[in-house]
Amino acid sequence: GINAEYGRLTDSKQTMFGLSLDLVEQLSFYGAYHAHPLNQLVHVIFVPLIWATAVIWLAHAPPLLSSLPYWANISLPCYLGYAIYYTVLDAQVGGAVAVLYGFIWYYCNRLVQNERLSNKRKRGAAAKPKQKSAWTMWRIATVLHVVSWAAQLLAHRFIEGRAPALTTSFAQTLWFISPTFRAPLAAAVHASVSKQLAAWQEAQLAN
Numbered sequence: 001g002i003n004a005e006y007g008r009l010t011d012s013k014q015t016m017f018g019l020s021l022d023l024v025e026q027l028s029f030y031g032a033y034h035a036h037p038l039n040q041l042v043h044v045i046f047v048p049l050i051w052a053t054a055v056i057w058l059a060h061a062p063p064l065l066s067s068l069p070y071w072a073n074i075s076l077p078c079y080l081g082y083a084i085y086y087t088v089l090d091a092q093v094g095g096a097v098a099v100l101y102g103f104i105w106y107y108c109n110r111l112v113q114n115e116r117l118s119n120k121r122k123r124g125a126a127a128k129p130k131q132k133s134a135w136t137m138w139r140i141a142t143v144l145h146v147v148s149w150a151a152q153l154l155a156h157r158f159i160e161g162r163a164p165a166l167t168t169s170f171a172q173t174l175w176f177i178s179p180t181f182r183a184p185l186a187a188a189v190h191a192s193v194s195k196q197l198a199a200w201q202e203a204q205l206a207n
Helices: 004-010 023-031 037-059 073-089 092-127 137-159 170-183 183-206
Strands: none
Touching: 023 183, 037 073, 037 092, 037 137, 073 137, 092 137
């Protein structure tokens, strides 16, 4: 049948870190809350931005050990946890997302480090160093993070007409990437989404 390739996952109900390893189940559940194309576009734009801004916050922390490089801060285990989980969930889809989010993780860490080094050079060059804040990236990230969440909540309220399912950011990104990689998976997910949407619409009519 349509789920034959993914029967190992859907039948076993395996978990990792307390999270389901059923890729079709996860994506179809999320997809049922994001059926409108415009709402999907909003999430394609703002979900990676939420991840990027969170990394910027975490990148302000010092390395986990003093002997480690600047990027070995608390953002590293957060990224590795997500990447390992979704790669185990599906090697092709999860691997692609891990690469994308890994690039974002490294770039954001680099931005924070460049700001840190720039502030050190400016303080060293001035005879009377100015008390300039080293937290510009932090403030920008905070504004963008709030805007990203607001955009998604408004999209759910006024476009989708349904409250959001507050799942992980990686799961949100997987929903948009996976159909382009695995046609059997896309068919299984869309069949499940259609069934869930029909049940939800019936429940709305009954109320």
